[in-house]
Amino acid sequence: MSRTASxxxxxxxxGTGQPVPAIAMSAVHKAFGDRVALHGLTxxxxxxxxxxxxxxxxxxxxxxxxxxxxxxRPTGGEALVFGRPPSDPAARRRLGYLPEHFRFQExxxxxxxxxxxxxxxxxxRAERAERIPEVLERVGLTGRGGERVRRYSKGMTxxxxxxxxxxxxxxxxxxxxxxxxxxxxxxxxxxxxxxxxAADGVTxxxxxxxxxxxxxxxxxxxxxxxxxxxxSGRLDDLADGVTQLRILLDRVDRDLLALVARHGDVARVEGxxxxxxxxTLDVAPDLAAAVVGAGYRLYGLVxxxxxxxxxxxxxxxxxxxx
Amino acid sequence: MNLxxxxxxxxxxxxRRRLLLAGVVLSIAFVVVFALAxxxxxxxxxxxxxxxxxxxxxxxxPREQLLVLSxxxxxxxxxxxxxxxALLGLFLGVASVxxxxxxxxxxxxxxxxxxxxxxxxxxxLALAGMLTVYVVVxxxxxxxxxxxxxxxxxxxxxxxxxxxxxxxxVLLAVSVxxxxxxxxxxxxxxxxxxxxxxxxxxxxxxxxxxPPGNELLANLGTAVGLLLPADAVWxxxxxxxxxxxxxxxxxxxxxxxxxxxxGSTTPIAPALxxxxxxxxxxxxxxxxxxxxxxxx
Numbered sequence: 001m002s003r004t005a006s007x008x009x010x011x012x013x014x015g016t017g018q019p020v021p022a023i024a025m026s027a028v029h030k031a032f033g034d035r036v037a038l039h040g041l042t043x044x045x046x047x048x049x050x051x052x053x054x055x056x057x058x059x060x061x062x063x064x065x066x067x068x069x070x071x072x073r074p075t076g077g078e079a080l081v082f083g084r085p086p087s088d089p090a091a092r093r094r095l096g097y098l099p100e101h102f103r104f105q106e107x108x109x110x111x112x113x114x115x116x117x118x119x120x121x122x123x124x125r126a127e128r129a130e131r132i133p134e135v136l137e138r139v140g141l142t143g144r145g146g147e148r149v150r151r152y153s154k155g156m157t158x159x160x161x162x163x164x165x166x167x168x169x170x171x172x173x174x175x176x177x178x179x180x181x182x183x184x185x186x187x188x189x190x191x192x193x194x195x196x197x198a199a200d201g202v203t204x205x206x207x208x209x210x211x212x213x214x215x216x217x218x219x220x221x222x223x224x225x226x227x228x229x230x231x232s233g234r235l236d237d238l239a240d241g242v243t244q245l246r247i248l249l250d251r252v253d254r255d256l257l258a259l260v261a262r263h264g265d266v267a268r269v270e271g272x273x274x275x276x277x278x279x280t281l282d283v284a285p286d287l288a289a290a291v292v293g294a295g296y297r298l299y300g301l302v303x304x305x306x307x308x309x310x311x312x313x314x315x316x317x318x319x320x321x322x
Numbered sequence: 323m324n325l326x327x328x329x330x331x332x333x334x335x336x337x338r339r340r341l342l343l344a345g346v347v348l349s350i351a352f353v354v355v356f357a358l359a360x361x362x363x364x365x366x367x368x369x370x371x372x373x374x375x376x377x378x379x380x381x382x383x384p385r386e387q388l389l390v391l392s393x394x395x396x397x398x399x400x401x402x403x404x405x406x407x408a409l410l411g412l413f414l415g416v417a418s419v420x421x422x423x424x425x426x427x428x429x430x431x432x433x434x435x436x437x438x439x440x441x442x443x444x445x446x447l448a449l450a451g452m453l454t455v456y457v458v459v460x461x462x463x464x465x466x467x468x469x470x471x472x473x474x475x476x477x478x479x480x481x482x483x484x485x486x487x488x489x490x491x492v493l494l495a496v497s498v499x500x501x502x503x504x505x506x507x508x509x510x511x512x513x514x515x516x517x518x519x520x521x522x523x524x525x526x527x528x529x530x531x532x533p534p535g536n537e538l539l540a541n542l543g544t545a546v547g548l549l550l551p552a553d554a555v556w557x558x559x560x561x562x563x564x565x566x567x568x569x570x571x572x573x574x575x576x577x578x579x580x581x582x583x584x585g586s587t588t589p590i591a592p593a594l595x596x597x598x599x600x601x602x603x604x605x606x607x608x609x610x611x612x613x614x615x616x617x618x
Contacts, residue, residue: 069433072617089435097433103426107338119327120434
């Protein structure tokens with residue numbers, strides 16, 4: 001796949017020299033009747049970024065994505081893709097989209113479907129003839145394009161959906177749960193595809209609740225819950241925001257908890273293990289001395305690498321408890 | 323042009339779903355059955371009447387009786403054609419948008435750089451085109467059969483067929499409107515009920531017009547005809563199916579000789595015709611306005 005270099009793809013906002021963000025959502029609000037799906041979502045994704053949009057089921061991820069595609073109209077705020085409202089077909093010309101349920105016209109063959117979408121995206125006959133076999137090969141469907149979509153397995157249909165999403169060489173690809181129907185090999189293929197797109201300077205906006213997928217490919221993430229943004233930032237920053245120490249002891253009692261609480265916040269107690277959130281790992285030697293000095297037997301004192309899942313569960317769990 | 327891309331896709335869908343094949347096979351069967359029934363009935367009646375001619379000839383000549391028989395058969399045959407075409411128009415319209423909204427197959431399509439106006443019009447034009455061909459071929463075959471077998475000449479075949487097409491377009495447009503705002507099943511039920519109501523309205527209006535006449539019933543029929551100008555337009559079409567000779571004979575006999583419960587011996591009122599022509603455009607305009615605002 002040959003593409004223009006990423007530097008060429010970044011436009012500048014006239015007069016300011018600022019690059020135009022691929023996605024800019026400001027205070028986007030969406031209500032379906034009484035139910036509010038998005039409460040003032042503000043979000044910016046730069047051109048060429050791989051952005052993970054996380055949240056539990058029903059958090060508003062798909063609604064936000066549909067607003068970016070012009071399928072759903074926000075009830076408040078503004079959403080722009082490459083500086084244009086998504087209701088403008090010219091803005092959508094640069095988008096590729098894999099829907100969550102990847103349902104397509106089942107009576108058509110894969111090639112017919114790609115041809116239809118290619119025409120709608122303004123690809124000429126020669127371009128379609130070149131591009132259709134190319135994307136089929138890219139998603140691992142070579143030789144299956146002539147079959148009716150009805151005969152495809154779920155995994156094949158999702159692969160076809162990915163082919164449709166990248167068919168017209170879009171500048172921004174929105175993937176809604178792109179690996180939900182795929183086996184481990186298929187998931188790895190999708191990760192590779194996302195990395196290739198990123199290398200070509202394509203912006204990728206990935207909706208997922210599969211955190212390992214997101215960790216593997218995304219640079220920045222936002223976590224939404226119940227229509228609100230609860231965290232956003234670089235993946236490293238989010239995961240490293242809080243450091244934890246896991247203390248393994250012979251026994252845990254009230255005195256011990258009071259003792260360790262002087263060095264940090266007790267996050268969890270599991271049996272005779274205490275997880276302590278600390279400001280810095282430098283407290284570890286003092287903590288060890290204090291515990292041993294008070295007569296407890298210390299079996300281990302381990303810094304805990306927090307995964308995205310820990311951050312996610314903490315944040316989403318907190319909101320649920322409110 | 324995106325509108326044509328969608329229209330082409332819609333025709334491909336009809337082919338792939340074997341709709342076109344089924345339509346062609348069933349149409350041929352319909353025409354063959356009509357041709358057989360028509361020629362058998364016509365010829366046996368011809369033998370009876372012309373054989374008895376020597377004896378007793380009543381106030382109506384045997385030729386005129388044969389003409390009345392042909393007219394009733396042709397009107398009934400075309401009534402069947404318009405009924406099938408009307409149902410086809412309703413079903414195709416009901417299935418035009420909402421099933422793909424319900425399944426989610428439309429999401430990927432409308433995320434492309436295509437306006438919802440182009441999408442709806444592309445769907446409508448393709449379906450309207452296929453239905454028009456259906457009506458022209460079917461009614462043309464029936465009229466041709468009657469001409470060959472009985473030398474039957476409709477008063478104005480072009481107008482009759484034109485009005486039948488208009489009726490089908492009215493039904494297609496109203497069901498496309500329903501399909502772009504309602505779920506499939508709901509729309510299907512409503513459209514079938516409306517179609518039945520329009521038919522009933524036609525019958526009510528017909529009863530109201532039987533001398534001495536009932537103004538209330540006639541007005542009720544007209545009101546229903548305005549709500550969905552389908553049956554009313556068919557009645558207008560059926561007037562042009564009648565041979566001009568028959569109309570003259572009928573008017574000489576005071577108009578009471580010929581009563582067609584499923585047709586009409588008077589032309590469509592110009593105001594109703596204007597309304598029926600505007601109706602599909604209004605339905606489509608409303609469909610586009612609603613569909614544009616709809617969250618998918």
